[in-house]
Amino acid sequence: MSQPQGDTAGTAADVLEDLRGHLPEECLITDPTRLAAYDCDGLAAYRVQPALVVLTDTPEYVRRAVQACAAHRVPFVARGSGTGLSGGALPHADGVLLVTSRLRTLHEISAADQRAVVDPGVINLQVSKAANPEGYYFAPDPSSQQICSIGGNVAENSGGAHCLKYGFTANHVLALDVVTPEGEEVTLGTRAPDAPGYDLVGAFVGSEGTLGVATGVTVRLVRLPQEVRTILAGFEDTDQAGAATSAIIASGIVPAAIEIMDALAIEAAEAAVSCGYPEGAGAVLVVELDGPAQEVAHEFDAVEQICHTEGCFELRVATDAADRAAIWKGRKSAFAAVGRISPDYIVQDGVVPRTALPQVLRRMTEISAEKGVRVANVFHAGDGNLHPLVLFDGSVEGETERAEEVSGAILDLCLEHGGSITGEHGVGADKAKHMPKMFTADDLDTQQMVRCAFDPDGIANPGKVYPTPRLCGERPGRHTGPHPLQAQGLAEIF
Amino acid sequence: MSLLDELGALCEVREPWPGDLVDGLRPQVVARPASTAETSEVMRFCHERGLAVTVRGGGTKQTWGMPPARLDVIVETLRMDQVVEHAHGDLIATVGTGLRLADLDRVLRENGQQLIIDDLVGGSTIGGAVATNQSGPRRMAVGAARDLLIGVTVVRADGTVAKSGGKVVKNVAGYDLCKLLTGSFGTLGVLTEVTFRLHPVTAASQWVSVDVDPGELAGPVERVLHSQLVPTALEVDHAGGTGPVRVAALFTGTEEGVASRVTAAKELLGAGAGETDATWTGRFPWLGDDEPSTDVAALKLTCQLSSVPALVQETARRGVAVRGSAGAGVLYAAAPMTDLADTVAGLRGWCLRHGGSLVVLDAPGTDKTTLDVWGSDSVGGLEIMRRVKHEFDPTGVLSVGRFVGGI
Numbered sequence: 001m002s003q004p005q006g007d008t009a010g011t012a013a014d015v016l017e018d019l020r021g022h023l024p025e026e027c028l029i030t031d032p033t034r035l036a037a038y039d040c041d042g043l044a045a046y047r048v049q050p051a052l053v054v055l056t057d058t059p060e061y062v063r064r065a066v067q068a069c070a071a072h073r074v075p076f077v078a079r080g081s082g083t084g085l086s087g088g089a090l091p092h093a094d095g096v097l098l099v100t101s102r103l104r105t106l107h108e109i110s111a112a113d114q115r116a117v118v119d120p121g122v123i124n125l126q127v128s129k130a131a132n133p134e135g136y137y138f139a140p141d142p143s144s145q146q147i148c149s150i151g152g153n154v155a156e157n158s159g160g161a162h163c164l165k166y167g168f169t170a171n172h173v174l175a176l177d178v179v180t181p182e183g184e185e186v187t188l189g190t191r192a193p194d195a196p197g198y199d200l201v202g203a204f205v206g207s208e209g210t211l212g213v214a215t216g217v218t219v220r221l222v223r224l225p226q227e228v229r230t231i232l233a234g235f236e237d238t239d240q241a242g243a244a245t246s247a248i249i250a251s252g253i254v255p256a257a258i259e260i261m262d263a264l265a266i267e268a269a270e271a272a273v274s275c276g277y278p279e280g281a282g283a284v285l286v287v288e289l290d291g292p293a294q295e296v297a298h299e300f301d302a303v304e305q306i307c308h309t310e311g312c313f314e315l316r317v318a319t320d321a322a323d324r325a326a327i328w329k330g331r332k333s334a335f336a337a338v339g340r341i342s343p344d345y346i347v348q349d350g351v352v353p354r355t356a357l358p359q360v361l362r363r364m365t366e367i368s369a370e371k372g373v374r375v376a377n378v379f380h381a382g383d384g385n386l387h388p389l390v391l392f393d394g395s396v397e398g399e400t401e402r403a404e405e406v407s408g409a410i411l412d413l414c415l416e417h418g419g420s421i422t423g424e425h426g427v428g429a430d431k432a433k434h435m436p437k438m439f440t441a442d443d444l445d446t447q448q449m450v451r452c453a454f455d456p457d458g459i460a461n462p463g464k465v466y467p468t469p470r471l472c473g474e475r476p477g478r479h480t481g482p483h484p485l486q487a488q489g490l491a492e493i494f
Numbered sequence: 495m496s497l498l499d500e501l502g503a504l505c506e507v508r509e510p511w512p513g514d515l516v517d518g519l520r521p522q523v524v525a526r527p528a529s530t531a532e533t534s535e536v537m538r539f540c541h542e543r544g545l546a547v548t549v550r551g552g553g554t555k556q557t558w559g560m561p562p563a564r565l566d567v568i569v570e571t572l573r574m575d576q577v578v579e580h581a582h583g584d585l586i587a588t589v590g591t592g593l594r595l596a597d598l599d600r601v602l603r604e605n606g607q608q609l610i611i612d613d614l615v616g617g618s619t620i621g622g623a624v625a626t627n628q629s630g631p632r633r634m635a636v637g638a639a640r641d642l643l644i645g646v647t648v649v650r651a652d653g654t655v656a657k658s659g660g661k662v663v664k665n666v667a668g669y670d671l672c673k674l675l676t677g678s679f680g681t682l683g684v685l686t687e688v689t690f691r692l693h694p695v696t697a698a699s700q701w702v703s704v705d706v707d708p709g710e711l712a713g714p715v716e717r718v719l720h721s722q723l724v725p726t727a728l729e730v731d732h733a734g735g736t737g738p739v740r741v742a743a744l745f746t747g748t749e750e751g752v753a754s755r756v757t758a759a760k761e762l763l764g765a766g767a768g769e770t771d772a773t774w775t776g777r778f779p780w781l782g783d784d785e786p787s788t789d790v791a792a793l794k795l796t797c798q799l800s801s802v803p804a805l806v807q808e809t810a811r812r813g814v815a816v817r818g819s820a821g822a823g824v825l826y827a828a829a830p831m832t833d834l835a836d837t838v839a840g841l842r843g844w845c846l847r848h849g850g851s852l853v854v855l856d857a858p859g860t861d862k863t864t865l866d867v868w869g870s871d872s873v874g875g876l877e878i879m880r881r882v883k884h885e886f887d888p889t890g891v892l893s894v895g896r897f898v899g900g901i
Contacts, residue, residue, distance in 0.1 A: 253694075
């Protein structure tokens with residue numbers, strides 16, 4: 001392997017030279033027309049063509065590619081299915097894009113241990129499909145679950161409609177095989193919980209590809225519930241639907257999911273998939289209850305009553321998979337559906353404390369009116385995660401800018417109410433600039449110490465998440481000195 | 495000017511009491527900051543002078559882990575015991591880390607809510623529970639402290655105050671230091687304020703239990719584990735030797751729902767199963783009724799779920815008492831001090847072969863430096879852990895030498 005000269009970083013061409021002969025030619029993409037296919041992820045507003053794309057068919061290719069990048073200090077970005085919505089997998093112009101989507105082996109589905117061991121390129125929904133015959137499933141279910149990869153879920157700590165009750169990806173990952181940004185293979189965590197030492201799995205999940213590349217993932221499987229009931233309730237407006245949400249939570253019920261769509265989002269969904277939601281609804285509330293049959297029956301009665309008390313004018317219940325799919329169809333297609341009512345749109349992702357939802361929604365309506373920009377709302381009401389869809393026409397002068405202003409104002413609104421700038425889409429390239437609004441310089445500096453420990457040269461997905469990278473101090477050697485107990489002659493530790 | 499006086503200018507201080515000794519080491523001063531700002535002052539002072547610090551809450555787990563290599567100042571968190579916010583509509587609470595779990599529970603229950611971290615030692619503070627990643631039976635349902643902690647304020651070794659997370663449950667902005675700090679045994683910083691997600695207190699709650707022969711354990715455990723009854727806990731308990739194993743499952747929910755699930759569970763557990771209060775599930779197995787037993791070592795063992803019944807047989811064979819979650823694969827054991835090193839090595843090998851690990855939490859009256867308490871050789875990512883420590887505490891003043899690999 002050729003070495004960089006002195007302190008000068010090399011180029012992607014050096015990496016390519018190192019990899020030739022070790023990886024099949026068909027895995028190394030340099031042709032500009034083919035590179036163009038990788039110039040963005042799910043956030044298509046940002047496009048950067050990478051210098052080199054490496055298709056990794058085995059974990060060994062990942063290790064080799066990262067080692068070559070490390071040797072030449074060339075930045076790399078890992079990418080799974082490329083469905084991320086914050087530009088987390090946006091390539092680096094002078095760097096290498098490592099595509100893990102061909103690593104698709106489901107190594108193990110163990111109902112006995114409630115675990116699955118999978119490659120990072122395995123599609124989220126495939127894990128559940130493989131586990132269903134055993135009576136189990138993989139709980140995190142981002143809306144893109146038919147195409148998004150587990151590796152991407154790990155990078156972004158993906159959520160989904162059901163994380164209200166079942167938690168996020170971080171709550172379901174037990175162990176990771178990782179290639180560190182220095183090209184070393186390590187296994188973090190164990191098949192059992194509480195591996196001794198720092199919870200590096202917890203730090204890695206959601207680090208958006210800045211701490212290394214996962215090449216193997218061990219996740220928890222959850223027993224399929226005995227009973228599932230999905231309720232679709234039509235309300236006059238989002239205030240009523242929001243009040244019903246608060247009342248449900250206050251009653252001590254933790255539903256599997258609570259989702260709200262406003263009139264504009266319903267209009268879009270109807271235009272796209274004819275989901276047949278209650279006619280004339282200013283808002284629909286989708287509540288899913290799951291668990292032991294009798295608990296669900298009891299909760300259902302309570303939810304039904306609450307909906308009627310809060311002004312619901314039509315309530316439907318799905319008890320079988322087909323009915324349930326029909327209700328979810330409108331909700332899950334909502335993002336794409338707004339394309340039917342607007343040429344362009346921005347999908348925003350912010351979080352507020354659930355109790356602040358009514359105020360925040362009212363203020364959003366005002367902002368929308370002030371700027372003359374339409375905003376459709378689809379949100380995970382149970383945990384205060386908003387997904388406003390800011391609609392605009394990019395061909396009309398000034399509309400793009402106005403839409404971006406509104407989108408930014410919505411994030412400010414979330415922060416004013418003690419919320420977060422992202423609930424599940426990640427910071428990525430898109431929101432790094434907003435991080436200083438949420439955290440102080442000391443907060444950001446402290447968080448980045450983790451990065452310095454994993455990636456002292458800052459070559460793993462640079463420029464994402466943090467607006468100003470921390471300058472990592474001198475790297476401690478493998479042994480920074482004798483252990484204090486060793487020094488005192490008390491113990492031999494190493 | 496004495497150290498006591500100098501630190502006394504920054505916050506309340508006191509001379510150490512005999513109970514403040516950590517594995518025989520006597521600190522010079524116990525500092526009792528009342529706020530994050532005071533904690534920051536104390537840490538900055540200690541950092542500048544190279545004074546070694548350990549953190550203490552209720553002092554219930556001070557002897558867990560390795561003995562500190564050096565100890566000058568104990569930072570006691572007990573005065574930071576305020577409930578900053580209980581936003582019951584949002585099911586979250588922000589509290590000082592010196593608050594005791596039991597005291598928080600009283601406050602939360604006024605609004606029908608709870609923080610599900612079982613206090614198996616009694617008197618734990620929230621900070622201590624987080625720092626040691628303390629967990630009990632109900633982790634099967636909601637996860638451990640790492641899964642409930644959503645925001646943290648930490649004072650670094652040099653006094654820098656930093657936050658991570660926030661007060662909303664769903665949040666992916668920035669690295670999640672909450673998880674990194676949970677279970678870090680005070681080696682990365684002093685936690686001063688934390689925010690948790692809460693759960694509603696359910697209307698009904700009932701344990702069901704049965705005694706079975708160790709060789710017959712797999713049947714009832716697996717039938718309940720893979721049922722759709724959603725137990726909140728599934729515990730096993732064995733005193734070591736030849737006696738029976740107690741198996742207990744906890745069901746929480748509505749009155750009718752719990753009643754019907756309890757009936758179903760009794761069927762799954764088999765002949766002799768019945769309702770019980772299962773108070774034993776609320777204590778670590780090495781604790782007597784009042785005082786910790788000094789003639790046993792405290793171990794934490796983990797393994798893959800399907801191996802839990804075999805682990806109980808393995809500990810029984812070695813005369814080790816074991817108790818813990820067959821639903822999570824996390825068990826605690828009380829091992830005789832005789833041949834402890836052999837017991838630890840044997841059981842650790844077994845746990846490693848079955849997807850888990852073994853940690854010696856405590857070994858009263860023993861020189862723990864002669865035991866590999868953390869099993870550091872088998873810890874993945876140890877080099878990165880050393881670097882994390884180096885980043886957070888470059889001069890090595892916080893809980894020196896207490897953690898894995900001498901961190």
